[in-house]
Amino acid sequence: MIGITDPDLRKKLAARANGAAVGGNGYLFIFCADLYRIMAAASPEDKAKMRANLSSSFFFQTAVLSAALALQNANLAAESMGLGTVIIGAVNSALPELDEWLNLSEFVIPMAGFAVGVPDEQPEQKPRLPQSVVFFENRYDPDMKESIAQYDRDMELYYEQRTDNKQKANWSQKFIGMLTADLPLGFYTEYIRRKGFALK
């Protein structure tokens, strides 16, 4: 966890990772996956061997998983105190810069920004995916067209009726639109490889 208290640093971050949550009030954390720490006590020879193992996609998964558990701990802790929170994926648009600005070591990868503050609005609860596509007993069931169609109708209603930023949209349409575009995602693999995760 890196707490961003330097106003210049916060301004630089806000210019890259959009939105009031980064540039505005409240406290801003950057949550990182971190497999650097476990090398602190290792000899140079041990480190070389460790790097070969840590570079695997298995340890990348482990590192992301652990950082996300910590993030959700922080999130629920803040909410339990009546604070409002935002998880900010947009830090991914400034990864090489974050390395430099935050002095991040090898095997330390920013996962998400996390802003905490006193909420000044109470947005409506977004509908959740129906339980039938979230929980399964013993067997995953890929036949979920009907459940998703129902959820899309719920989301259409939500987008139409919510207080701010009303729109004509639904869940599938938004994701299918995003995911059928030509997304330039190679930057991410390049970045994590440079940080040590060769993903072998």
Place this chain on the structure above:
Amino acid sequence: MIGITDPDLRKKLAARANGAAVGGNGYLFIFCADLYRIMAAASPEDKAKMRANLSSSFFFQTAVLSAALALQNANLAAESMGLGTVIIGAVNSALPELDEWLNLSEFVIPMAGFAVGVPDEQPEQKPRLPQSVVFFENRYDPDMKESIAQYDRDMELYYEQRTDNKQKANWSQKFIGMLTADLPLGFYTEYIRRKGFALK
């Protein structure tokens, strides 16, 4: 989330993913990263384009992150009710079998087992990493040899004095020992590639 209520399935799982938490009492979930659902409403042409994007390491990270947030929600919810929980990484040793046993679709990857039950023991709290290597202000500080050495001394004491499974060990020694071995980790990349995550 897949709840395992079939006793035969649970026996098969316990034989592969070691330990009483899998084979014993309480309720067992398998938490999965799932990017299959968002394709449910897509046309075959759209699906082909979506697969190309979803196969990236960026979306693999996103899927793992989201599943882990849900896992920690479940974990803290259970603990808030006075239940005991175990997160079980050992499901990774049975990935191809889990695909078959649980009927997992493309882009659905088991992350962790999660057992919930009424605790019949109160193990001592394991010491946590010192705050100086977990939280940083504005800049990550890789100079953490002293803090880790102190933590290793705390862990030695903990391992020596705890009620069950006393041992002579510390944190660095355990991880360095594990991570300098010849770990066969290629299986993981092979598996997630087969499920659609080419990690480009």
